[in-house]
Amino acid sequence: MKADRLFKWTNIATIWLWLSLFALLPIILVLITSCLENDPVHLVRWQFTLENYRALINPIYFKVFWHSFCIAGLCTLICLCLGFPFAYLLARMQSKYKSLLLFLVIIPFWTSSLIRTYAIISILKAKGLLNTVLLSLGIIHKPLSILYTPSAVIIGLVYSLLPFMILPLYANIEKLDIRFIDAARDLGANTITIFARVILPLTLSGIVGGIVLVFLPAMSMFYIPDILGGAKSLLVGNLIQNEFLSAHNWPLGSAVSMVLTISMGLLLLIYRRADKIGQQHESISEI
Amino acid sequence: MNGNVLELEGVYKKFHDQEILKDIHFEVKHGEFLTLLGPSGCGKTTLLRLISGFEEPDGGIIRINGKNVKGLPPQQRHVNTVFQSYALFPHLNVFDNIAFGLRCKGGVTKATIKQQVEDALKMVKLEHLSERKPYQLSGGQQQRVAIARAVVNNPSILLLDEPLSSLDYRLRKTLQLELKQLQTQLGITFIFVTHDQEEALSMSDRVVVMHEGRIEQIGTPREVYEEPHSLRVARFIGEVNIFETQVVSVDEHVFHVIIEGKQFTLKNRRHFTPDQKVYTLVRPEDLEVWSPSEVTDTSQMFPGVVEQVIYKGSTVDLMVRLESKTLLAATQFFNEDDEKLDFHSGESVWVHWIPGWEVILPDEG
Numbered sequence: 001m002k003a004d005r006l007f008k009w010t011n012i013a014t015i016w017l018w019l020s021l022f023a024l025l026p027i028i029l030v031l032i033t034s035c036l037e038n039d040p041v042h043l044v045r046w047q048f049t050l051e052n053y054r055a056l057i058n059p060i061y062f063k064v065f066w067h068s069f070c071i072a073g074l075c076t077l078i079c080l081c082l083g084f085p086f087a088y089l090l091a092r093m094q095s096k097y098k099s100l101l102l103f104l105v106i107i108p109f110w111t112s113s114l115i116r117t118y119a120i121i122s123i124l125k126a127k128g129l130l131n132t133v134l135l136s137l138g139i140i141h142k143p144l145s146i147l148y149t150p151s152a153v154i155i156g157l158v159y160s161l162l163p164f165m166i167l168p169l170y171a172n173i174e175k176l177d178i179r180f181i182d183a184a185r186d187l188g189a190n191t192i193t194i195f196a197r198v199i200l201p202l203t204l205s206g207i208v209g210g211i212v213l214v215f216l217p218a219m220s221m222f223y224i225p226d227i228l229g230g231a232k233s234l235l236v237g238n239l240i241q242n243e244f245l246s247a248h249n250w251p252l253g254s255a256v257s258m259v260l261t262i263s264m265g266l267l268l269l270i271y272r273r274a275d276k277i278g279q280q281h282e283s284i285s286e287i
Numbered sequence: 288m289n290g291n292v293l294e295l296e297g298v299y300k301k302f303h304d305q306e307i308l309k310d311i312h313f314e315v316k317h318g319e320f321l322t323l324l325g326p327s328g329c330g331k332t333t334l335l336r337l338i339s340g341f342e343e344p345d346g347g348i349i350r351i352n353g354k355n356v357k358g359l360p361p362q363q364r365h366v367n368t369v370f371q372s373y374a375l376f377p378h379l380n381v382f383d384n385i386a387f388g389l390r391c392k393g394g395v396t397k398a399t400i401k402q403q404v405e406d407a408l409k410m411v412k413l414e415h416l417s418e419r420k421p422y423q424l425s426g427g428q429q430q431r432v433a434i435a436r437a438v439v440n441n442p443s444i445l446l447l448d449e450p451l452s453s454l455d456y457r458l459r460k461t462l463q464l465e466l467k468q469l470q471t472q473l474g475i476t477f478i479f480v481t482h483d484q485e486e487a488l489s490m491s492d493r494v495v496v497m498h499e500g501r502i503e504q505i506g507t508p509r510e511v512y513e514e515p516h517s518l519r520v521a522r523f524i525g526e527v528n529i530f531e532t533q534v535v536s537v538d539e540h541v542f543h544v545i546i547e548g549k550q551f552t553l554k555n556r557r558h559f560t561p562d563q564k565v566y567t568l569v570r571p572e573d574l575e576v577w578s579p580s581e582v583t584d585t586s587q588m589f590p591g592v593v594e595q596v597i598y599k600g601s602t603v604d605l606m607v608r609l610e611s612k613t614l615l616a617a618t619q620f621f622n623e624d625d626e627k628l629d630f631h632s633g634e635s636v637w638v639h640w641i642p643g644w645e646v647i648l649p650d651e652g
Binding site: 177179184198202 | 339341360361362367368370371372374375376377378387388391392436437440
């Protein structure tokens, strides 16, 4: 009995300690920094201010946020459209190659994403792989200029983030009981109805999970716009990077980070609400 | 119309070169309660899926209402299914679950849908729960919703795939009765799949006993229990004592056999020949057990020793070991004119059955 309680409290204490140290503390540090005054010499001056947040109420920042939002949104949408059919087929597959295919989705993580992003340059550049192939097939007559455009950024983001869409979708669709689809067919539903009224609502938590995992990194992966978009394409991530590394304005960079964190929090809130529906679904399939 | 809602002719199905169903042949009348009974893996669920249209047979003909349904998808067969563990849509409430089929039809007005769903809810006595989500319902309530969801589409045949198997014993008993009442009230043909022989006997008009993809016997519950066509059916449905029997001589109406070293004269109902290997089957409730003091003529009785006494309330089950080491199960009923049912293990007894209540079957090789 006593040992049980000790075990329980040790567990809880460890989890709390871990979370406080690695999650709560960094956020508090960023929050504090964002409320301090900038000092070029000592990084910060210990003086409370909301000036950094006020500075963000500026059309330029709105523009960057809006631009990031659109790029990330488009990237997420493309990931969803590409990822859903793939995850669905993979989850429904009755093959011995299923786990191998899932493994292949994860394999890119073994190479640094920075290196993979540089590799995309060699595909997209004027005399790169893509243009060479398209030219030799006669599909285009002069090279496409994709590199250093928003398109290149989106291609890079989609490529890097697609697995983060596929994995939660796969996990979710695999749990989907095939009998719900049978039942819908039995009741006279056609393919579109089955998708819209059975598959979609029942995999919603996976979809939201995928969106959260893709959308937020897409807003903040600064190296992809840096490498593929030239200096033209600015994301929130680049903004934070610039404030910290170029402008040496840590409080302002922290304020931008906080805004991003809060938007992440809001998205996770949405995710949790969708997940509740998913959990109800699970409790049924156990019966 | 010949009164058959469903006809199967030589239906055959295989998966990956493995024969799942062979030579399936039967008819189902309008309003009949038919049960497909067999151990798991005997192909009964596959047969159900062939009827509902989720699978296509590799041979043979399936007719629903006289029409060959080859190639017709499930939604065009006038057949609905109550799935194993119901497959109620977890994201929809009870009302929307039941309305699902009607909404898929198209051209049905909202008012009609509301009316029909409410009627269906009333039929299964769940009017008050229409706003609930499936996970907020008990197992029995979920089953009723599943039935309402299917019958609201007014199918010619309702297929039920082991709908009671996930429920506990007591609830299952209640729902068996309810289901039977509902079927009588609706007049819809039910095809019910189960591996529970008790369930099959108590609910069905007719039982189709299946084994390894074949039909072993089709008959009323009474027929398959009292007149099994094969040892397999006899063994699967209820308990049975099986005696190896030697045929000595055969007359036109009777034949003489030796069972456990004693000579018997039995009615020749199946035309056996001398020296044929046959088995005599006697149900436990057809065996009588007597104390030595109660009997005088033991020429048609077997001596044995009580090995186990299992008290079951309304009956006492005895396990009796004969001298030949054969173990018999005998069920004794309490009744007013039987004063002594007080056997205990180790007691010597005489075992006997009422002639004519036995079933004699040839060896199946």
